[in-house]
Every structure is written in C-alpha cells, then in structure tokens.
Amino acid sequence: MFDPADFPKPTLVPVNGVELEVFEAGRQNAGKPIVLCHGWPEHAFSWRHQMPALAAAGYHVIVPNQRGYGNSSRPTEVSEYDIEHLTGDLIALLDHYGYEDATFVGHDWGANVVWSLALLHPSRVNKVINLSLPYQERGEKPWVEFLEEVFGGDLHLVHFNRQPGVADAVFEANTFQFLRNLYRKNEPPREFRPGMALIDLARAETPLGEPIMSDDELAVLVSAFESTGFTGTINWYRNLDRNWDLLADVDPIIRQPALMIYGDRDAVSKSERLAEFVPNVEVVNLDCGHWIQQEEPEEANQAILKWLEQQDTI
Numbered sequence: 080m081f082d083p084a085d086f087p088k089p090t091l092v093p094v095n096g097v098e099l100e101v102f103e104a105g106r107q108n109a110g111k112p113i114v115l116c117h118g119w120p121e122h123a124f125s126w127r128h129q130m131p132a133l134a135a136a137g138y139h140v141i142v143p144n145q146r147g148y149g150n151s152s153r154p155t156e157v158s159e160y161d162i163e164h165l166t167g168d169l170i171a172l173l174d175h176y177g178y179e180d181a182t183f184v185g186h187d188w189g190a191n192v193v194w195s196l197a198l199l200h201p202s203r204v205n206k207v208i209n210l211s212l213p214y215q216e217r218g219e220k221p222w223v224e225f226l227e228e229v230f231g232g233d234l235h236l237v238h239f240n241r242q243p244g245v246a247d248a249v250f251e252a253n254t255f256q257f258l259r260n261l262y263r264k265n266e267p268p269r270e271f272r273p274g275m276a277l278i279d280l281a282r283a284e285t286p287l288g289e290p291i292m293s294d295d296e297l298a299v300l301v302s303a304f305e306s307t308g309f310t311g312t313i314n315w316y317r318n319l320d321r322n323w324d325l326l327a328d329v330d331p332i333i334r335q336p337a338l339m340i341y342g343d344r345d346a347v348s349k350s351e352r353l354a355e356f357v358p359n360v361e362v363v364n365l366d367c368g369h370w371i372q373q374e375e376p377e378e379a380n381q382a383i384l385k386w387l388e389q390q391d392t393i
Contacts, residue, residue, distance in 0.1 A: 080292065080293035080295070080296060081127050081128065081292075081293075081296055082295070083124070083127075083295055083296060083298070083299050085127075086102065086124060086127055086299075087102045087103060087104055087130070088102075089101055089102050089123075089144075089149075089150065090103075091150065092143075092172065092175055093175075094168050094171035094172050094174075094175055095164070095167045095168045095170075095171040097146050097151065097152035097154065097168065098151060098152050099143040099144060099145065099146070099151045099152070099168060099172065100123070100143065100144040100148075100149045100150040100151045101123075101141060101142065101143045101144075101172070102123045102130070102142045102143075102144075103139070103140060103141055103142070104130040104131060104133070104134035104140040104142075105133065105134030105135075105137070105138055105139050105140050106139060108134065108137050108138055108139045109139055110139070111137055111138050111139055112138070112139045112141055112173070112176065112178045112181040112182070113133055113138040113139070113140055113141070113181060113182045113183075113184060114141045114142070114143070114169060114172065114173075114181050114182070114183050114184065115129060115130070115140065115141070115142045115184045115185075115189075116143070116145065116169070116183065116184065116185040116186070116189030116190075116192055116193055117142075117144070117145065117148070117186060117187075117188075117189050118185070118186045118187020118188040118189045118190070118211070118212075119187060119188045119312055119313075119315065119316075120250075120258070120261070120300075120304065120309060120312055121148075121186070121187065121189075121300070122144060122148060122149055122299070122300055122303050123142040123143060123144045123148075123149065124296075124299050124300065124303075125186065125370075125372065125373055126142050126372065127296075128372060128373065128376030128377075128379075128380065129184075129372055129376070129379070129380060129383070130142060132380040132384065133380075133383075133384075136384055136387070138182075139176075141172065141176065141181075143168070143169075143172060145165060145168065145189070145192070146159070146160065146164065146165065146168060146311070147160060147307070147311030147312045147314060147315065148303070148307065148311070148312060149303050149307065153307060153310075153311040154311070157314045157317050157318065158318065158321065159314075160311065160314040160315050160317070160318050161318040161321045161322055161325060162192070162195045162199070162318065162321075162322040162325055162326070163199070163325055165192050165195075165315070166192060166195055166196040166199050166200060169183070169192070169196055170196075170200050170203055173203055179202075179203070180202065180203045180204060180205045181203070181204070181205065182204075182205055182206040182207075182208065182387070183196060183197070183204055183206075183207060183208070184208040184209070184210075184383070185207075185208075185209045185210070185212075186209070186210040186211055186212075186371065186372060187210075187211050187212055187347075187369070188212070188315055190209035190210060190211060190212035190213075191212055191215065193207055193209055194207070194209065194214050194215070194333065195322070195326065197333050197334075197335055198326065198329050198330065198331065198333065199326075199329060201334065201335070204335055205335065206335055206336050206337070206338075206387075206390060207333065207335050207336070207337040207338070207357075208337070208338045208340070208383055208386070208387075209337070209338070209339055209340070210339075210340045210341075210342075210371045210372060210379070211340075211341065211342060211345055211347050211369055211371055212347055213339055213341075213349060213350035213353050214333060214350060214353055214356045214357050216331075216352065216356065217323060217326055217327075217331060221319070221320040221323045221324075222236070222319040222320060222322075222323050223236065223237055223240050223241075223319050223320050224320070227241075235277050235316075236316055236319065238278075239313050239316040239317060240316065240317055240319065240320075243317065244310075245278075246277065246278055246309070246313065247308065247309045247310045247313055249278050249281050249282070250281055250304075250309045251304075251308050251309055252281075253281040253282060254301055254304050254305050255301050255305075256281055256282070256283065256284070257277075257280060257281035258297060258300050258301055258304065259286055259290075259297060259301075260280045260281070260283050260286040260287070261277075261280060262290060262291050262292055262297065262300075262370060262373075263286060263287060263288030263289060263290055263291065263368075264288050264289045264290075264291055264344075264367070264368050264374060265288065265342075265344040265345065265346060265367075265368030265369060291370050291373050291374050292373060331356060332356055332357075332358070333356060333357040333358075333359075333360075334358070334359065335359065336359045336390055336393075337357050337359060337360040337361070338360070338361050338362075338363065338382070338383070338386045339353060339357070339360055339361070339362045339363070340362075340363045340364075340365060340371055340379065340382055340383075341362065341363070341364045341365070341371075342364075342365055342366075342367040342368050342369060342370075342371045342374070342375075343364050343365065343366050343367070344366070344367060344368045345367075345368050345369045345371070346368070346369055347369060361386060363382045363386075365378050365379065365382070
C-alpha cells in the first residue's frame with residue numbers, strides 16, 4: 080500500500096477564473112507533459128501509483144484536483160461545471176506551464192472530460208489515454224432524457240439531475256461509510272447498478288468486497304470530501320444536457336492516437352462502437368473492476384507505459 084506522506088505537496092494555480100490544486104512529479108522532465116484527470120468521487124490522489132512511474136519514464140506529470148474537488152475552487156453556479164469550463168481549466172493549465180499540447184489521461188468522469196477536450200481543443204491534445212469510461216456517443220436525445228428512458232429515475236446520473244440536493248445530503252451525512260463502501264473490488268462481475276444503490280451504499284453499515292486501499296489512503300479522500308462536501312462534484316452531472324447542447328456542432332471524431340483501458344469486472348459497459356468515433360484506438364482489458372489504476376496499479380502502469388513507448392517509435 081502507498082504511504083500518503085509520500086504524495087507530492089500541491090500548489091494552487093490560477094487558471095480560467097478559478098484556482099486548481101495541482102500535484103506534480105518529474106518537473107525536471109519539462110517539455111514532455113502528461114496530465115492525469117481523476118473521476119468521481121475521486122481526487123488527484125487516485126493517481127498516486129502512476130505519478131512516480133510516469134516521472135521515471137521521462138514525463139512531467141501534472142495532476143490537478145479539478146474544480147469542485149480538494150482545495151480547488153468550488154463555484155456556486157451549476158453552469159460553471161459544464162464541459163466548456165472543465166476543458167477550459169485544462170487548456171489554461173497547459174498555458175500556465177507554457178505547453179502547446181500534452182498527453183491527457185482520464186478515469187471515469189475524467190475520461191469524459193478528456194474525450195471532450197480532444198473534440199473541443201484538438202490541437203492541444205497529442206494523445207489520449209482513458210480508463211473505464213469509453214467515448215460517449217452524443218445521440219439524438221439529451222443524455223439525461225435518454226438515460227431516464229432506458230434506466231429510469233433511480234439511475235444516479237438521472238437522480239442527481241431530477242432531485243438536486245438529495246444525494247448530496249446523504250453522501251455528506253455518511254462520507255466515511257460512502258467512500259469506504261464504494262472503493263471496493265467488484266466481485267463477482269455484475270451489471271450496471273441503478274443509481275439509488277449509491278445512496279443505499281452510503282447508508283450500509285457493512286461493506287461488501289475487498290477494499291482497494293488502506294485505511295490511511297482512504298482517510299485522504301474522506302478528509303477531502305468532509306471538507307468540500309459533494310455538491311460541486313455532483314454539479315458535473317447536472318451539466319450533462321448542457322454539455323449535449325454545447326457539443327452539437329463539434330466534429331464527433333477523436334483523431335488522436337488513443338488507448339482505452341477497460342476493467343473486465345467494471346460496472347461501466349464497454350463500447351461496441353468505439354472505433355467508429357476513435358479510429359486510432361488500441362484497447363486493453365484488465366482483470367479488475369471500476370477503480371482500474373488503484374485496483375491494479377502495476378498492470379495499469381505497464382499498459383500505459385508500453386503504449387506510450389510504442390507511440391514514441393511511430
């Protein structure tokens with residue numbers, strides 16, 4: 080297990096009208112940036128196993144707590160968490176360090192941001208690596224409306240939008256239990272769970288499955304969310320339909336070289352049409368659940384480093 084005391088100390092970086100709490104490794108490798116984007120409900124700390132490996136491979140590793148998380152800014156307006164703001168933060172972060180472009184890595188919601196970043200700012204993204212969440216086709220209906228028709232109102236992506244504040248309060252009243260119960264290995268394989276299961280999870284006294292982190296590691300996340308609450312982070316979900324509108328006239332094809340890493344026991348479904356929208360993609364499957372880079376850090380590192388090395392030789 081990782082000793083949280085070994086995690087780099089952050090700096091606050093002013094970008095795009097907010098401040099981001101940014102952790103770095105390999106500053107001496109200036110000129111070869113790689114930006115790691117966490118998911119929900121995570122933290123830059125979720126990349127603790129990847130940062131030293133990427134720095135040792137010659138990368139300047141830049142890991143922000145994105146807006147709403149950690150000590151980064153938490154705007155009060157819901158619309159300030161839309162995809163233009165989230166991707167704009169990352170572009171401003173590149174500008175801060177003086178980089179024209181970078182390799183971007185995302186997990187879960189971070190993957191969604193990275194896919195969108197490659198669409199909205201293609202010249203600033205040289206390569207894409209995403210974990211768990213494949214490219215999401217825009218479709219003919221707004222995402223929340225579509226998901227509600229397919230999965231019903233209990234799906235968390237729908238529930239967060241239709242009943243604002245309800246889940247936020249439950250998670251904040253049960254932060255330790257929620258995160259302790261959430262960060263477990265998915266055993267055995269299972270289908271996508273309805274979203275109310277997350278609220279049930281926050282109230283469950285007894286966790287199921289093997290934990291993916293030590294008590295000390297979990298304490299980092301619990302402390303962060305006890306300080307910030309969950310509303311800013313859930314506001315990302317409350318912009319799904321706004322993002323659908325914002326991407327209406329954008330070329331939907333990801334043209335950069337891309338690596339997609341799936342967990343075979345992840346509740347998030349794999350995409351059967353990924354190559355249609357990401358033609359230069361390579362797919363890797365690992366024997367793990369949703370929290371890929373934390374559940375199987377060595378395997379994830381090997382997959383990422385191998386692919387990056389291959390790209391450097393092309």
